[in-house]
Every structure is written in structure tokens, then in C-alpha cells.
Amino acid sequence: MDRHVVVGTAGHIDHGKTALVKALTGVDTDRLEEERRRGITIDLGFAPLRLGDVAASVVDVPGHEGFIRNMVAGATGVDLALLVVAADEGVMPQTTEHLAILRFLGVGRGVVALTKCDLAPDAAWRELVAEEIGAKVAAAFGRAWPIVEVSAVAGTGLEALKQALAEEARSLAARAVDDRFRLPVDRAFALAGAGTIVTGTLWSGTAAAGDRLLVLPAGVEARVRSIEVHGEAAARAEPGRRVALALVGVSRDQVERGAVVVGGEGWTASRTMDVSLTMLPEAAPRLRPRVRVRVHHGTAEVLARVVLPPDADARAAHVPARLVLESPLVARAGDRFVLRSYSPLTTIGGGTVVDPGNWGGEEARGRRRKAVPIPSLPATDAELVALLVRRRGPQGLARPELEVAAGMDRTRLAAAVAAALSAGLVEAEGWLVTAEEVDALAGRLSEALDRFHADHPLEAGMPIQSWRASVGKVPRALGDLAERDLAAGGRAHKDTALVRRAGWAPHLRGEAAELRQTLLASLKSAGAEPPSVGELAAQHPGSDVGGLLRLMAREGLVVAVGKDRFYEAGALQAERERIVMLLTELGSATPAALRDRLGRSRKWLIPFLEWCDTEGITLRRGDQRVLGSAPRP
Numbered sequence: 001m002d003r004h005v006v007v008g009t010a011g012h013i014d015h016g017k018t019a020l021v022k023a024l025t026g027v028d029t030d031r032l033e034e035e036r037r038r039g040i041t042i043d044l045g046f047a048p049l050r051l052g053d054v055a056a057s058v059v060d061v062p063g064h065e066g067f068i069r070n071m072v073a074g075a076t077g078v079d080l081a082l083l084v085v086a087a088d089e090g091v092m093p094q095t096t097e098h099l100a101i102l103r104f105l106g107v108g109r110g111v112v113a114l115t116k117c118d119l120a121p122d123a124a125w126r127e128l129v130a131e132e133i134g135a136k137v138a139a140a141f142g143r144a145w146p147i148v149e150v151s152a153v154a155g156t157g158l159e160a161l162k163q164a165l166a167e168e169a170r171s172l173a174a175r176a177v178d179d180r181f182r183l184p185v186d187r188a189f190a191l192a193g194a195g196t197i198v199t200g201t202l203w204s205g206t207a208a209a210g211d212r213l214l215v216l217p218a219g220v221e222a223r224v225r226s227i228e229v230h231g232e233a234a235a236r237a238e239p240g241r242r243v244a245l246a247l248v249g250v251s252r253d254q255v256e257r258g259a260v261v262v263g264g265e266g267w268t269a270s271r272t273m274d275v276s277l278t279m280l281p282e283a284a285p286r287l288r289p290r291v292r293v294r295v296h297h298g299t300a301e302v303l304a305r306v307v308l309p310p311d312a313d314a315r316a317a318h319v320p321a322r323l324v325l326e327s328p329l330v331a332r333a334g335d336r337f338v339l340r341s342y343s344p345l346t347t348i349g350g351g352t353v354v355d356p357g358n359w360g361g362e363e364a365r366g367r368r369r370k371a372v373p374i375p376s377l378p379a380t381d382a383e384l385v386a387l388l389v390r391r392r393g394p395q396g397l398a399r400p401e402l403e404v405a406a407g408m409d410r411t412r413l414a415a416a417v418a419a420a421l422s423a424g425l426v427e428a429e430g431w432l433v434t435a436e437e438v439d440a441l442a443g444r445l446s447e448a449l450d451r452f453h454a455d456h457p458l459e460a461g462m463p464i465q466s467w468r469a470s471v472g473k474v475p476r477a478l479g480d481l482a483e484r485d486l487a488a489g490g491r492a493h494k495d496t497a498l499v500r501r502a503g504w505a506p507h508l509r510g511e512a513a514e515l516r517q518t519l520l521a522s523l524k525s526a527g528a529e530p531p532s533v534g535e536l537a538a539q540h541p542g543s544d545v546g547g548l549l550r551l552m553a554r555e556g557l558v559v560a561v562g563k564d565r566f567y568e569a570g571a572l573q574a575e576r577e578r579i580v581m582l583l584t585e586l587g588s589a590t591p592a593a594l595r596d597r598l599g600r601s602r603k604w605l606i607p608f609l610e611w612c613d614t615e616g617i618t619l620r621r622g623d624q625r626v627l628g629s630a631p632r633p
């Protein structure tokens with residue numbers, strides 16, 4: 001199978017990038033009228049390039065310092081750089097700036113084209129230029145890039161250049177396909193009959209016609225009508241290719257350069273993210289707290305303020321920092337970005353996303369506390385997973401959100417999660433949280449139960465609903481984990497409606513025992529017309545009459561009939577016998593007839609009859625009651 005690779009040009013203005021792309025591919029990528037008139041590249045150009053078994057696609061970028069934003073949008077996601085240096089001029093400011101941008105974007109492989117060699121025929125001079133650029137590349141990437149002498153005008157060196165590119169392409173590791181689809185959009189336009197077309201270098205994942213994707217930050221769902229890869233119709237879009245998608249469901253004005261098309265659940269745009277920054281040495285003094293910068297991420301450019309920890313050292317190789325974004329970005333951990341100063345427009349640094357944000361609990365609390373610690377770049381995948389989960393506190397992270405946030409393909413993530421699970425993370429039904437959160441919640445539930453037992457010594461247990469409510473709003477899965485821990489540790493015992501401490505038994509103390517006797521006596525003497533709980537409570541202010549009656553019910557001394565009334569057990573039994581006798585005699589009777597025969601007002605009769613119905617003593621048949629299936633007393 002063919003190898004695919006995206007090659008991005010880089011280099012100072014007028015050094016011959018576009019001329020070289022044309023010499024290699026036959027395509028003049030400077031198509032804009034203004035580009036032709038001014039003889040410079042302004043926006044990105046694209047051209048396919050066949051390199052034997054390697055199908056390359058070239059993104060041609062402008063060198064003009066005023067169009068760096070377009071250069072970054074073109075360089076993002078490319079596999080290989082084609083760094084163009086004019087042999088007659090040598091290294092110039094944007095040669096250096098583009099190199100820095102490639103480094104910050106993680107484009108570490110490439111080929112140097114020493115072009116315009118027809119204008120610098122002096123071999124010694126060319127050697128000097130090659131040496132200078134070679135040293136800069138080695139310093140930036142820790143490795144040498146092949147340097148090929150060419151001339152776009154004379155057509156020399158082109159074969160050697162193609163060969164060098166093909167060789168570099170073949171040595172690249174293949175991109176994982178079991179990852180989330182993410183396409184930073186570098187162009188969007190409407191095409192009659194096809195819908196909205198978006199193009200970009202596909203960062204990760206795959207998509208096929210018919211797939212449903214999401215356009216962010218607009219949040220619009222779209223369906224893929226058709227796909228082109230490297231300019232040809234294709235069934236699938238695969239990572240590391242130039243891709244054009246025809247989308248249905250999104251209008252042209254909902255998507256532009258800077259948007260991102262993503263697949264699957266769990267994606268959100270963030271307003272705040274934590275990063276690891278690397279400043280260019282000469283720009284380090286400009287990194288001050290709250291400094292306003294431009295963040296170039298994917299094809300997007302947004303303004304942001306940099307929040308630094310109090311002890312930040314801007315000259316360190318990795319400075320932990322928080323970016324407070326003025327417009328949302330769709331990021332994953334591990335994403336690279338470039339920082340440019342607000343003014344003047346120069347590249348000052350770049351870095352790696354550590355936590356793309358949207359971290360729920362901690363973020364919300366942190367805003368109040370004003371100080372959420374900014375983490376350093378974790379050393380391992382497992383530590384990153386643990387960090388992302390821990391920072392979301394009791395909210396934890398569901399798998400889809402973790403897949404997005406961690407920025408790992410599924411194979412890599414599975415290994416990272418497995419390692420994190422053996423080091424203090426807990427998973428329940430695809431949802432991850434730290435063991436500390438589970439312990440903390442279990443502790444709070446345990447305290448709530450203790451408090452309830454202390455306040456309600458007469459109750460058999462705490463209603464499970466109020467137990468859960470006592471700790472506030474927590475994710476159900478976290479609650480389940482904590483409850484399971486408490487049950488497994490023998491600290492809580494649940495039945496259908498109540499929870500209690502293992503071994504808990506309701507108990508009566510002095511006065512309550514007396515009150516029980518009093519209540520029992522009044523209920524007994526009231527017979528089949530007992531007072532309500534409220535009436536009894538009014539007679540005994542300050543006592544837990546309701547709790548006591550429920551305890552007595554559990555002891556079998558009294559029976560609840562209706563919502564707020566208890567009968568003394570013997571009195572209820574007598575009334576029950578009366579109604580059975582009556583219905584045996586009458587066969588069936590309306591409540592009115594029963595009221596007359598029993599001599600009870602509706603206040604007692606109706607709840608009593610309903611109780612009889614639920615006990616199976618009586619049965620409703622239309623407006624009549626007949627005997628039910630319960631055994632006769």
C-alpha cells in the first residue's frame with residue numbers, strides 16, 4: 001500500500017518555496033490575484049506530489065512575516081518539513097522563525113532545500129550556508145536533516161530532493177488509526193450541489209461517507225456526504241492526509257479556518273487550559289503574569305492571557321502555565337501550539353497542552369479560590385491519565401471525555417488506564433475517579449449515618465434517599481462506589497428503603513419508654529377512632545412522637561393505617577373482625593352502607609377500607625366492597 005505523507009514548506013519570503021513546489025509538482029499554488037500581482041504567497045497552497053510509492057501532498061506556506069498565522073495553520077499536522085533556504089541569501093529571520101514554529105508544533109523531521117543554487121554558483125559559499133542551516137536544524141531538533149542543493153529555475157537537484165523526501169517519508173512511524181477523528185479546518189467554502197466543503201490535514205482518526213461529525217466550536221452536527229483525499233475521491237479519510245469533506249447540515253457561515261471537525265462523544269471547546277510552555281530565550285523576559293498573547297493551535301488563532309505559578313522561571317525548558325482563552329479552543333493533552341506576542345507580532349514560544357480544561361469541579365472551585373495549582377508535564381501516560389482524573393475531583397471522567405482529553409489513541413490509552421487503575425484510580429461502568437474521592441465520599445456518608453442514628457435513636461435506619469441527599473449532588477457512579485465500599489467494609493447495611501450501621505438497633509431512653517406507655521394507652525382507649533400523629537404530637541410537645549410510633553409499629557404494638565394514623569394492634573384486629581362479619585352477612589356493601597353499619601365517620605372509614613384493600617381483607621368491585629382473599633381472622 002502506498003504511504004501517505006503531508007509535506008509543509010517553510011522558509012523566508014522570496015526564497016523560492018512556491019517556485020520549488022511548482023518545479024516539483026507542476027502546480028502553481030499562488031492562485032490569488034493579489035499573490036500574482038505582488039509575487040508573494042499570502043495564503044496556503046496545495047499540490048499533490050508523487051514520490052515513487054509515497055503519495056505526498058505539499059502545503060505551500062507564505063514566508064512574509066505578516067502572514068505567519070497562515071504559515072502556522074499550514075504547518076500544523078504535517079509530517080515533514082521542506083525548509084527552503086535561498087543559497088544566495090542564506091539564513092534569514094523567517095528561516096529561523098519558521099524553524100522555531102516547526103519545533104513548537106512537533107514537526108521534527110524534514111529536508112532542507114538549498115535553492116537558487118544557480119544564483120550562488122560558488123561552492124564554498126553554498127557550503128557555508130549549508131553549514132549554518134545544518135547547525136540550526138541540529139540545535140532545534142537534535143538531529144540532522146538532509147540538505148539538497150537545487151534550483152527551481154535551472155531544474156537541478158529536483159530528483160535528489162524527491163529522493164530525500166521519499167526516504168524521510170518512509171522512515172516515519174505510521175499514525176494510529178484507532179483514535180478520534182479530528183480535522184482542524186484550514187479552508188471552508190460552499191460548493192453548489194455538494195454542500196459545505198472543509199479541508200485540512202487530518203490530525204487523527206478516520207471517517208467515511210455517511211459518518212456523523214461535529215463542527216466545533218459552533219457545535220453543529222454534520223454528515224459526511226463525500227470525501228477527497230489528496231485531491232481524489234476516496235471512501236475513507238485517514239490520518240496524516242490532506243482531506244476535503246463535503247458536509248451536509250452545516251452552512252458555510254458556521255465553519256471557517258480555525259474550526260475543528262471531530263468524531264465521537266466527549267468533545268468540548270475549552271476556555272482555560274493548562275500547558276507546559278517553552279519560551280524562546282530572547283522572548284523569555286516577555287513572559288510576565290497575565291501577559292496577553294496569541295495562541296496558535298491547529299488552524300485557530302485566539303487571544304489569551306498567561307497565568308503563571310508564583311515561582312515560575314520563564315527561562316526554564318518547561319514552564320507550567322495556564323492559558324485563559326478569549327475564544328474557545330478544541331484541544332487534547334499532548335497537542336502542540338505556538339505562542340506569539342500580542343504586539344509586536346513575533347513568535348515568542350510554544351508548548352504542549354497538559355490538561356485541555358473543562359475540568360468541572362476543580363475549575364469551578366478554583367475560580368472561587370483563585371488558585372488551582374498548575375501541573376507540570378507528566379512523565380508517563382499513566383500519570384497523565386491519573387492527573388486528568390484527579391483534577392476533575394468528584395466529577396471524575398467518563399471514558400469518552402478521557403479519550404478526548406488524554407489525546408491518546410485507544411491502544412495507548414488502554415495501557416495507560418490499566419497502569420493508572422493499579423495506582424489509585426477506580427473505574428465503575430466506564431467512569432473513572434480517584435480512590436481518594438471514593439474514600440472521602442464514603443467518609444461523609446458514614447458521618448451522615450452516625451449523625452442520623454444519634455438524632456433518631458428510635459428509627460430503625462435512615463431513609464436511603466435522605467442519606468444520599470445528605471452529601472449533596474455527586475455523580476451516581478461515585479455514590480455507588482462509596483456505598484459499595486461502606487457495605488463491603490460492614491460499615492453500612494442497606495435494605496430496600498433504609499440504611500443503618502451494621503448492628504444498629506433502635507433504643508429507648510427513660511422518658512421515651514414512659515411516653516410509649518402513654519401513647520399505647522391512649523391509642524388503646526381510642527379503639528377504632530384513634531387520634532392522628534399530629535394530634536398526639538400536639539399533646540406531647542418536644543417528643544419524637546412520630547419516631548416512637550414507627551418504632552412501636554416495628555414492634556407490632558401499633559399499625560399504621562393511612563398516612564398519619566396508627567391503631568393499637570388489638571383495636572385494629574377488632575375492627576377488622578367487624579368488617580369481615582358485615583361483608584359475610586351482606587355479600588357486598590358501599591362505603592356509605594358500611595359507614596352506617598359500623599358507625600364510623602368517613603375520616604376513619606375511608607383510610608381503614610383502603611388499608612383493608614391492601615391487606616386483601618376487602619376487594620373493590622365497582623363502588624362496592626366484597627371480601628378479599630386474605631385468610632379470615
Ligand SMILES: Nc1nc2c(ncn2[C@@H]2O[C@H](COP(=O)(O)OP(=O)(O)OP(=O)(O)O)[C@@H](O)[C@H]2O)c(=O)[nH]1
Pocket residue numbers: 011012013014015016017018019020039040041042061062063064084115116117118119150151152153154
Ligand atoms: N534564479 C532563481 N530564481 C528563483 C529560484 N526559485 C525562485 N526564484 C525566484 O525567486 C522569486 C521568489 O520565488 P517564490 O517561489 O515566489 O518565493 P517564495 O518563497 O514562495 O515566497 P513567499 O511565498 O512570498 O514567501 C521569484 O521571482 C522566483 O522566480 C531559483 O531556483 N533560481
Ligand SMILES: [Mg+2]
Pocket residue numbers: 017018019030040041060061062063
Ligand atoms: Mg510562495
